[in-house]
Amino acid sequence: MFGSVIRVLAAAVLLCSAGSVVAAADHKPITLEASQDLYKKHVVPFIAKHCASCHGTEKKPKADLVLATLDPDMKVSSSAGRWALVLDQVVMDEMPPDDKPRPTKAEVEAVVAWIKAEMKRSGKNLERREQVRNGNSVPHRLLFDPKSAAAFDAASRVRRLSPEIYEAFMRDVGKGVNGLGQPFSPVGYTTFADMGSPKIDEPITALLINNALAIVKKQTAFKIESGEFKKIGFVPREFEALIDPGNEPTDEQIHAAIRTQFEKVVKRKPTDEEAGRFLSLMRQNIKDAGRVTGVRYTLAAVFLLPEVVFRSEVGDGKPDALGRVRLAPRELAFALNYALSDRQPPSWLLDEAAKGKLDTNEGVAATVKRMLDDPKFTKPRILRFFREYFEYGKATEVFKDAKAFNGHDARTLIADADRLVEHVLEQDRQVLFELLTTRKAFVAYRTAEDTKKKRIEARKKFEEQKKKDPKKYANKTLKLPGRSIYESYGLDDFPDKQPTDLPGDQRAGLLTHPAWLVAFSKADENDVIHRGKWVRERLLGGVVPDVPITVDAQLPNEPHHTLRKRMRVTEETYCWQCHQYMNRVGYPFESYDHFGRFRKTETILDPEATAKNVDKKGKQLGPVMREVEANAKGGIEFVPDKSLEGDVDGAVAYVEKLAKSEYVEQVFIRHAFRYWMGRNESLGDAKSLQAIHNTYNESDGSMKALIVAMLTSDSFLYRVPSGN
Ligand code: HEC
Ligand code: HEC
Numbered sequence: 001m002f003g004s005v006i007r008v009l010a011a012a013v014l015l016c017s018a019g020s021v022v023a024a025a026d027h028k029p030i031t032l033e034a035s036q037d038l039y040k041k042h043v044v045p046f047i048a049k050h051c052a053s054c055h056g057t058e059k060k061p062k063a064d065l066v067l068a069t070l071d072p073d074m075k076v077s078s079s080a081g082r083w084a085l086v087l088d089q090v091v092m093d094e095m096p097p098d099d100k101p102r103p104t105k106a107e108v109e110a111v112v113a114w115i116k117a118e119m120k121r122s123g124k125n126l127e128r129r130e131q132v133r134n135g136n137s138v139p140h141r142l143l144f145d146p147k148s149a150a151a152f153d154a155a156s157r158v159r160r161l162s163p164e165i166y167e168a169f170m171r172d173v174g175k176g177v178n179g180l181g182q183p184f185s186p187v188g189y190t191t192f193a194d195m196g197s198p199k200i201d202e203p204i205t206a207l208l209i210n211n212a213l214a215i216v217k218k219q220t221a222f223k224i225e226s227g228e229f230k231k232i233g234f235v236p237r238e239f240e241a242l243i244d245p246g247n248e249p250t251d252e253q254i255h256a257a258i259r260t261q262f263e264k265v266v267k268r269k270p271t272d273e274e275a276g277r278f279l280s281l282m283r284q285n286i287k288d289a290g291r292v293t294g295v296r297y298t299l300a301a302v303f304l305l306p307e308v309v310f311r312s313e314v315g316d317g318k319p320d321a322l323g324r325v326r327l328a329p330r331e332l333a334f335a336l337n338y339a340l341s342d343r344q345p346p347s348w349l350l351d352e353a354a355k356g357k358l359d360t361n362e363g364v365a366a367t368v369k370r371m372l373d374d375p376k377f378t379k380p381r382i383l384r385f386f387r388e389y390f391e392y393g394k395a396t397e398v399f400k401d402a403k404a405f406n407g408h409d410a411r412t413l414i415a416d417a418d419r420l421v422e423h424v425l426e427q428d429r430q431v432l433f434e435l436l437t438t439r440k441a442f443v444a445y446r447t448a449e450d451t452k453k454k455r456i457e458a459r460k461k462f463e464e465q466k467k468k469d470p471k472k473y474a475n476k477t478l479k480l481p482g483r484s485i486y487e488s489y490g491l492d493d494f495p496d497k498q499p500t501d502l503p504g505d506q507r508a509g510l511l512t513h514p515a516w517l518v519a520f521s522k523a524d525e526n527d528v529i530h531r532g533k534w535v536r537e538r539l540l541g542g543v544v545p546d547v548p549i550t551v552d553a554q555l556p557n558e559p560h561h562t563l564r565k566r567m568r569v570t571e572e573t574y575c576w577q578c579h580q581y582m583n584r585v586g587y588p589f590e591s592y593d594h595f596g597r598f599r600k601t602e603t604i605l606d607p608e609a610t611a612k613n614v615d616k617k618g619k620q621l622g623p624v625m626r627e628v629e630a631n632a633k634g635g636i637e638f639v640p641d642k643s644l645e646g647d648v649d650g651a652v653a654y655v656e657k658l659a660k661s662e663y664v665e666q667v668f669i670r671h672a673f674r675y676w677m678g679r680n681e682s683l684g685d686a687k688s689l690q691a692i693h694n695t696y697n698e699s700d701g702s703m704k705a706l707i708v709a710m711l712t713s714d715s716f717l718y719r720v721p722s723g724n
């Protein structure tokens with residue numbers, strides 16, 4: 001019997017998704033014949049005209065790449081990888097080289113369309129790699145060129161809910177229900193990972209069903225006491241009528257219960273079609289599985305409607321002159337809501353959508369402002385953006401030996417960094433610049449006051465005891481309660497005021513914050529390479545190819561050498577082609593040790609002194625260290641903003657230089673764009689990006705203004721229907 005009910009449930013899922021948005025987002029792959037026709041029609045002449053002079057068979061082909069003989073059937077050959085390179089080069093406008101005549105837009109589009117179609121047909125999903133891997137590979141110059149004329153191409157789509165949204169949904173709708181499982185793990189550090197594909201596989205479905213049944217069980221909990229029906233806890237009246245054995249449910253009562261469940265779960269009434277479908281499902285389930293089970297499974301089926309796990313951004317109405325449709329009002333309400341919040345949209349927002357308030361950009365802007373200003377509307381996604389962008393939350397993942405420095409407390413450092421971001425957001429002026437250069441810091445802001453008091457008391461008590469019994473306490477030292485977290489910041493004690501000012505020659509902004517420095521460190525040393533990679537990608541908008549699997553990515557184990565000396569292995573010609581993008585932009589943070597403490601010297605092993613460090617019997621007494629001058633010299637190269645180029649020495653001057661660059665600001669905006677759009681930017685987003693950047697400038701660097709501009713941009717509001 002159980003099996004048959006599950007079948008009913010599964011049927012409900014299929015039923016519910018049939019003809020829905022999920023189907024709309026699915027293109028059908030083309031056939032091999034169609035693919036080959038396109039290849040002959042568009043690609044062969046393109047290569048002959050623009051590429052064959054260098055990638056032909058006559059002379060020594062450039063990059064050992066012969067394009068004319070590259071197999072156009074990506075399924076049977078290993079050519080897909082090379083076609084992916086061609087796609088990259090052509091999309092990025094890198095090939096043919098600058099001094100050659102440019103292919104027309106139509107030529108490029110036809111080639112790109114064919115490569116993508118053939119990849120899809122052959123199942124070589126390199127297109128996705130290209131997309132998700134790196135938004136930075138879209139040429140910056142074209143995105144911020146006011147003359148940029150690429151067609152708007154934000155495709156209609158269906159997105160799966162983020163783990164955070166589903167988590168909040170379970171908290172709200174499944175309040176007090178135990179044993180609910182998170183189907184979309186992991187929560188947190190999903191760096192720009194909202195871009196995931198909208199696939200729901202079997203294990204996920206099983207969890208969704210379990211959660212639904214657990215919640216419904218609680219929604220319909222009851223007992224029979226001396227023949228009397230008694231509900232347990234909060235059971236909606238409409239559900240009571242269905243499970244009370246003393247009542248024979250009418251169609252009206254079933255409708256009412258289904259309506260209630262729809263409003264709880266998907267925040268809307270069922271359509272007439274759905275009402276009818278769920279009524280007959282309920283009748284059938286009751287017949288198959290008995291009253292209570294039948295009712296429960298049918299109410300649970302509401303949790304399996306596609307919109308519980310998917311967000312559709314398909315739009316409605318006729319396409320405009322540019323071939324775009326605006327998101328439907330309800331889609332837009334959800335999109336705006338989830339741009340800032342994890343919880344289901346408040347009813348006022350859905351009301352505004354229904355009343356047509358979101359039909360104009362002014363209306364959308366007013367609504368976003370209302371959300372931003374409403375303290376009751378929680379907006380965790382704003383802070384989360386900064387966490388994902390800077391990634392300082394990873395500090396807890398780096399193991400540190402407490403014996404080496406017992407003031408270290410990664411959790412506290414992260415909370416301090418969060419608070420600093422919030423503080424800068426509260427001021428809301430030149431937000432990026434401030435985040436990169438502020439001298440302010442919160443120092444164990446949650447516990448500092450308390451710890452200080454406890455320490456004063458402990459000192460007092462110690463002194464008193466010492467007075468009473470001087471002999472006993474003569475050789476005792478006082479052990480202070482709490483950790484000396486302030487030492488991470490280079491202070492002598494917890495500050496009296498929060499935020500406090502840090503020495504301006506030592507610290508400037510989040511990249512010199514101990515949380516960030518620890519997040520980008522190893523257990524017992526700095527991590528120049530990953531710091532450099534972060535700067536290269538997140539501030540300089542660059543691309544570093546993935547480390548090849550054939551490389552043994554390890555520095556030599558030479559504790560008697562400085563980190564810089566050990567990094568020499570990455571300067572071999574082969575390694576340097578990638579490491580030139582990371583190493584020099586990572587070195588300036590050598591101003592700090594791996595706990596994030598400011599330093600002037602680096603500690604290395606002294607082998608001779610260690611060899612001599614023996615007791616009378618010649619037994620080794622342990623390593624002896626020595627200090628050498630810390631070298632924080634680095635430099636910036638390979639950036640379009642030439643004013644940034646040149647040597648730098650030390651982190652403070654370095655981040656100040658970066659913070660002043662308009663180019664860096666634009667790269668930051670590109671990342672914000674990715675986060676809030678849940679996809680990488682494309683050339684078709686140039687207008688939106690420029691509008692957002694202008695607003696940010698004109699509003700004196702206000703994050704609120706930036707968010708309003710983002711959520712009222714064409715890229716947010718419009719979609720090009722699939723098939724166009
Ligand atoms: C004037 C000569 C010239 C023309 C024309 C030319 N290329 Fe190239 N191509 C090169 C050279 C040189 C390299 C290797 C050095 C480099 O990457 O810049 C290269 C490298 C490549 C690579 C390999 C890149 C990598 O990362 O390994 C691809 C792919 C490529 N070209 C595609 C094309 C395509 C497609 C066209 C036509 C649209 C084209 N090239 C036209 C000279 C040319
Ligand atoms: C194609 C690009 C590329 C090449 C070539 C390359 N690397 Fe790397 N390397 C990277 C990237 C990217 C990272 C950062 C890896 C990551 O994201 O974890 C890295 C990281 C490293 C690390 C740090 C690993 C860690 O765990 O922190 C070392 C050490 C290293 N590379 C050494 C080398 C050496 C030695 C060579 C040459 C033999 C080399 N790499 C060649 C791209 C490259």
